[in-house]
Amino acid sequence: MPSVTEIREMAGEQSITMLTAYDAVTASIVDAAGTDVILVGDSVGNADMGYESTLPVTVDEIASRTGAVVRGTEDALVVADMPFLSFGVDQSESIEHCGRMLKEEGADAVKIESSKRTVELTERLTELGIPVMAHLGLTPQKVNELGGYTRQGTTPEAARRIIDLANRHEEAGAFSLVLEHVPANLAEKVTDALDIPTIGIGAGPGCDGQVLVINDVVGLSDWEPPFSEQFGDVRSEMAGAVEKYNDAVESGDFPAEEHSHYEDDLDELY
Template sequence: MTTTRGLREGDDPITMLTAYDAPTAAVVDEAGIDVILVGDSMGNAALGYDSTLPVTMADVESRTAAVARAAEDALVVADMPFLSFGVDEAESVRNAGLLLKEASADAVKIESGPHTVEMTRRMTEVGIPVMAHLGLTPQHVNRLGGYTRQGTDQDAAEEIIDLAGAHAEAGAFALVLEHVPANLAGAVTEALEIPTIGIGAGPNCDGQVLVINDAVGFGEWSPPFSEQFGDVRGEMLDAVAAYRDAVESGAFPTEEHSHVQSDLDDLY
């Protein structure tokens, strides 16, 4: 099983993608991606919600288990969904532990802030590997007033640097930096011994993560800091339309797709 701490010591940047089901996880794993994140981005990307907030522990647990069953080499990290942590420390630790014990995650990711430093420490003390997450934290969209870039002034940037150090000291094994200036991400990366993984944070992190829908071109829209490396939506649309046409024209199924049982000739 891959570890991000070991990867930082090598020459290759860490690669990380989301996956929310077994078939996708199998492809991502076979392609050699280091880390699979079962992100609460499933709310937007797979469950039809407008945000990540409605995603439940049951959603994450079920989909993490599916991903873990399919991934042979990649590190599987499960997102802690909104209100599954931070309200009560004991409940937070219990929820994180369930994702490891019941869903076979290798680690959990927590959208971090001042309130999650001691929680990170406690989780790591009981054997739960924690990936921290700073910058744009989508679960705080209502407080932030939208999905806007974070750390754009001196005070905000310094707070992110300080929180990054605090979570590393508390035992986090890696840190996601989302939608922050590239020079801030570079400063955080330089300051930490644990690896940083950026999304919309420029090239100066130890690795990169994208939502799978954005990376493969499955959605109709992707954020400006992403890139579509394929056109899965277009390919899928063509295949589905070809199936429709074949059924409607009678071209499918043919004899090669059928079986005739000879001793059933007297049925009619």
């Protein structure tokens, strides 16, 4: 298993692979493929729970999913994505929620959608032994404030804010930084400015690593963001298998004799 320290030391040395997972079976597949980091993303709200955004996802839901992913993982670093309003309102409550992911569910670190208000929290968490992955650029938990899932850091002023916040979170102790949906040249500047690794999603090839939602990667989604790519077609495979099952049941071909067991002593039950 790569440790937090080892992930930090991969900056500029080796590309970091990160994918989301929300259950033990998926986590075991992602882990066996040699993925460095598994993120138990609050994207579970959109990808797996039928919500239109990540906002309804609760601490209990992330905790349950984190525990499942940990149980399915042997080697990858597991990061729990802290959901909307689980941090930032009250520091002691924020620490309790983050600590729960490590102490009770077995995560190795937490990810926090970052702002100027999370610098102090990041410092306090790392002091207590809770590793923090920061997250700047498009932060989906602020979708209502942003007015949609729009690209961030597109003006010089906005870009400078992101660079400044990236530096401040590194100084506060974050071991890595997710950059989401920002211009590729801004991501390159942030990456050059930091000693910790950057992990991009819709941020171009200049980051130290990349992360995508597992549903998009395997082709389970019926839609994908423009910065993603489907590397498989699991949706079609599943649809085909379900159709074959339904046909087999309706035709009487399933279950067949090889799927059935008979007990001789029951032949004269009535």
